[in-house]
Every structure is written in C-alpha cells, then in structure tokens.
Amino acid sequence: MTELLTRWGAQLDPEEILPEYPRPQLVRDSYLNLNGRWDYVITPAEVTEPDRFDGTILVPFSPEAPLSGVDRQLLPDQRLWYRRTFELPPGFRRDRVLLHFGAVDESCQVFLNGSSVGSHSGGYWPFHCDITDALEDGVNTILVAVRDSTDTDGHAHGKQRLERGGIWYTAQSGIWQTVWLESVPTSHITSLSVTPHLDDESIEITVYSSGAEERAQITIRDGEEIVATARINSGQPTMIPLARPRMWSPEDPHLYDLTVQLGDDEVGSYFGMRSFGIGEDDAGVPRILLNGRPYFHAGVLDQGYWPDGLYTAPSDAAMIHDIATMKDLGYTMLRKHIKIEPLRWYYHCDRLGMLVWQDLVNGGGPADPQVAKVPRGAHLDDTDLERFGRADRGNRKEFRRQLRQTVALLRNVVSLAVWVPFNEGWGQFEAAAITEELAGLDPTRLIDQASGWHDQGGGDFRSIHVYIDRFETPTDEDARILALTEYGGYSLRIDGHLWGEETFGYRGYETLEQLGDAFRSLHTEQIIPAIPEGLSATVYTQLSDVEDEINGLLSYDRAVTKPTAQLIRR
Numbered sequence: 001m002t003e004l005l006t007r008w009g010a011q012l013d014p015e016e017i018l019p020e021y022p023r024p025q026l027v028r029d030s031y032l033n034l035n036g037r038w039d040y041v042i043t044p045a046e047v048t049e050p051d052r053f054d055g056t057i058l059v060p061f062s063p064e065a066p067l068s069g070v071d072r073q074l075l076p077d078q079r080l081w082y083r084r085t086f087e088l089p090p091g092f093r094r095d096r097v098l099l100h101f102g103a104v105d106e107s108c109q110v111f112l113n114g115s116s117v118g119s120h121s122g123g124y125w126p127f128h129c130d131i132t133d134a135l136e137d138g139v140n141t142i143l144v145a146v147r148d149s150t151d152t153d154g155h156a157h158g159k160q161r162l163e164r165g166g167i168w169y170t171a172q173s174g175i176w177q178t179v180w181l182e183s184v185p186t187s188h189i190t191s192l193s194v195t196p197h198l199d200d201e202s203i204e205i206t207v208y209s210s211g212a213e214e215r216a217q218i219t220i221r222d223g224e225e226i227v228a229t230a231r232i233n234s235g236q237p238t239m240i241p242l243a244r245p246r247m248w249s250p251e252d253p254h255l256y257d258l259t260v261q262l263g264d265d266e267v268g269s270y271f272g273m274r275s276f277g278i279g280e281d282d283a284g285v286p287r288i289l290l291n292g293r294p295y296f297h298a299g300v301l302d303q304g305y306w307p308d309g310l311y312t313a314p315s316d317a318a319m320i321h322d323i324a325t326m327k328d329l330g331y332t333m334l335r336k337h338i339k340i341e342p343l344r345w346y347y348h349c350d351r352l353g354m355l356v357w358q359d360l361v362n363g364g365g366p367a368d369p370q371v372a373k374v375p376r377g378a379h380l381d382d383t384d385l386e387r388f389g390r391a392d393r394g395n396r397k398e399f400r401r402q403l404r405q406t407v408a409l410l411r412n413v414v415s416l417a418v419w420v421p422f423n424e425g426w427g428q429f430e431a432a433a434i435t436e437e438l439a440g441l442d443p444t445r446l447i448d449q450a451s452g453w454h455d456q457g458g459g460d461f462r463s464i465h466v467y468i469d470r471f472e473t474p475t476d477e478d479a480r481i482l483a484l485t486e487y488g489g490y491s492l493r494i495d496g497h498l499w500g501e502e503t504f505g506y507r508g509y510e511t512l513e514q515l516g517d518a519f520r521s522l523h524t525e526q527i528i529p530a531i532p533e534g535l536s537a538t539v540y541t542q543l544s545d546v547e548d549e550i551n552g553l554l555s556y557d558r559a560v561t562k563p564t565a566q567l568i569r570r
Helices: 316-328 343-352 393-410 431-441 512-530 565-569
Strands: 036-044 055-059 078-086 096-101 107-112 115-121 127-130 140-147 179-184 189-197 202-209 215-222 225-233 238-241 256-262 265-271 276-280 286-290 297-302 333-336 355-359 416-420 461-466 481-488 490-492 507-509 535-541
Touching (some): 189 256, 189 265, 202 225, 202 256, 225 238, 286 481, 333 535, 343 355, 490 512
Parallel strands (some): 297 333, 297 535, 481 535
Antiparallel strands (some): 036 078, 078 140, 202 238
C-alpha cells in the first residue's frame, strides 16, 4: 500500500480540522470545537487506566487513517485511549454543558477530570454527555476509552474487515466525527421533528425539550421574508399552514429557514417542501413519484471512504466535491452504502439537490456461504436465522434499536427518499417484519427491502443487482417498482492514483477510451431501452475507487474522472 492523499488531505491544517458546525438542522450559537491534537495510547483491553501515552493523534481521524498520524490498527483485544484538556471561554457556560461526539467506533467510556460522565455503544450514531457536574474551574481533562470488535462479532460494522481485500475495506476505529461542546439552559430543545405535507400546503413540527411541556415560538422564513409564525406546545405535533409552498427538487433545491425559541433557548433549522410516493406513469407503469410526478432516480453507489481519512472526509469541501461532482455529471441520486455520514453530508445533499437512498448498517455473525451467492431464480427464506448468521437474539434486538436511532437521526433530511434495510443478504433477517416496522416509523419514504437478492417479496421495489450478465427487464408479474440498484463496476487502473498493488473490478479495461466505449454501450444498449419497460431507478457502481476496487467514476484520490464528464452527462 502506498500513501495516497486527496488534495484536501495534502492541504490539511492540523489547527483547523473540520471546524464547521456539525449539526445543521439544530444550530445554536454555543459551539466549541475540540478537533485537533489529542494524546493517545493503545493498551491491552484489561488495562483500566493508562500510565503513559504513545504520542498524539489528529482527531477525528481514526488511528488507522493516514491523516491521524498514527497508522496503527486497533484489535478486538485492545483498548484505545484518548486524552485532551480544554478551558471554557469566558461567558460560554450557561446552565448545562454538553460534550458531543459525532461518532465513535464502536463502544466507549467517557471521563472528565477522573469522573465517569457517560458511555456509548454503536459506531455510527452521535451521542452526548452532560459534563456539568464534573467541570472544574480552569483546565479540564477528557479521557475516552474505546473498544472495537469490528467484524468479529455481530455489532454493526459496515464494509470494515480486519482481513480486508476485494470489496471489503480497512477497519477503522475510535473517534471519527467531530467532538464539540455546547452550553444550554436547563430547559432546552433536544430535537425537532419536521415533516412536510405538500398536498395540505403545511409543515408538521414537533419540538422536543428537556423540561416540562412549554410553549415554543416558531418562525419560518423564505429568504429574508417571514412566511409563517406559530406558538405551539412542546411534545405535540402541530400543522402550520404554508401558502403556495415552493417545492424542493434536485433541479430546484429550495429550502425554508426555521427558528424555534423555547424559554431562553433558541435553535435554527431548515426544511424543504417535497413528497415521495408511488404512482403510475401515462403508460400504467409503476414509478417513483417526486412531488406527485414520476421522477427517474439516476444514482451512484457511494461508499463514503477516503484514502487518507477512511470514514472521515478530510474536509467539508471534500464532501461537497463528491456530491457536486456527481450532480454535475448528471446524476440525481446517491445511494449511501452501508454507512451513516456526518450530518453535514446530508445538509449538502439537501442544499445542492441530490436525492439519497440510505442503507442501514449491517451486522450479524457468519452466515451460510450460500447466502452470499447470487440466487438463480430462488431467494432464501430469511426467517432461517441460523443460516443468515442472525441466531443471536440480542444481536437482532440491537439492529432494531439502531434502526430506530437511524430513522430518528435522519428523519428531517430533505433529500432522503428511500430506506434500504438489507443488502445482498449481509446480516439480513426477517426483512418482511423489519420493513413493516420501518414503514411504521417513517411512512413518508419508500423502502427497498432487500437490495440485490434474497428478496422476500415486500417493500416498494423489485431491487436487482447485475454486474457480469447483461441486464434484461424481468417479464414476470411484479407490481413493485423496478430498480437496478447496483450495476456497472467497470474498472480501470490509473497509475499514480492507485491505493495498492491488488485490484478488483467486475469488468476490466486497459485504456480510458475502451472504458468510455463500454460505458456508452452499457447505457445505450441496456439501460436506456429498459426505462420505457419499467426501469425507474439505477445505481451505478461506483462514485470512486476504494482501496482494491478500481471501478469508480473517479480515482480514489478524486483527482481523475475516468469516463469523460461529457460522456457521462450524455
């Protein structure tokens, strides 16, 4: 493996790492970023307190990521320790002080000045600790202890593998999203639920607070103009009329600004007026509807990996680049594959106009090898829990809990159109019941129940993956929407932009010209003719090369676009 840097990683300022406010849909004026240099040490798991530290790590880059400055793999029988000090700026402290972690992979304990202030399990979800009672005047010391079993047990781990290779990637551990402080009144806003009702020309808002039920003041702006105000009870969903709303779409990603005041607390947010649904086109073919009209989802598989930061984009500008580049190439959708991104990524999709299909993060134990094979006319019954590696009841319960966490976290994302609970049988179980639960939690979006194979006949899509074979429109009866949710995977080595010596792809080409010709033929001969026959969504594999995989539209360092931009747009 060679060190491969993106241009953002090469320009990284260690004193200014991901400084942007990390929670765009719940913004306060209280913010102290704690990214930067922390002390670290990796010890045996049985160590309960380190007596020394090995050096410094650049948070929030994992120790396995080149940008962290560590270049060490955390193993399941080890513990990763972080330490840093801080002082609160004058006037920062109000009633309560909260310490936020965007994500820590996989479980951790948090200490302040020697006192335990919280713990968390689940490597993809944000959490916070109320550190008020442990604060001291002057210098305070944070200590974080992390364990990560990666793929050695049933916890959610995505495409990380301790034995990486092919379609499986380098495992990463520890803090991988922004760490920050805020101070709030004792009674404060904890979250918002914002649901557009386009047909009713109204927005449904629920304000959740830490205190007893209170009245909240709602102000909605379109640019500088106030278009609606209301006083609502916290904890109660309330419909607020919005006359002649301007609809959100990829072509016109219009957002409204939202301000919520509750007692002494005030937060800023935003929303878009749009709807997702199912309906027939003029020919009677089932289609995805956006704002009541058929809308083709031309998508790209987006793994969210970086050669220098692994799970962590080296900068906000790097995240924007991926989204904006795909939009510029003509795509309207990104399928976020087996990963949950920092909230700023979804904000950029909202404001730039990029639809999102969101995969849930897979877990589970070893499955029957037959589960991983492409079914030839037969889909295995996923209630056979032993066969699918889901016999552990606690493990299944954890997946359901994390499903609920994911919906709660991303519920207000304007661009999120489709949930994808399972992919190619990885960690799949009882997909029919999971789909029913997911639809109950969020009836406003569509569900791709089982992307690729082991289809249980539910959800809103007939979801197919085709790589080596020619794509043919199915001829049997199925009332669901037809979606080609992975295809392509055409690969090309770009010397000077490779991550390692081993490479993987589904169809390999020797030159940019050969790749371009194959890309053109694939779409003109197979994809475009299938659209009148019912094809309603496509997901090309993939946005960029990732480690061994050299099947990206972009090189792994995002420096080269392989098929020309002009060709892709056409």
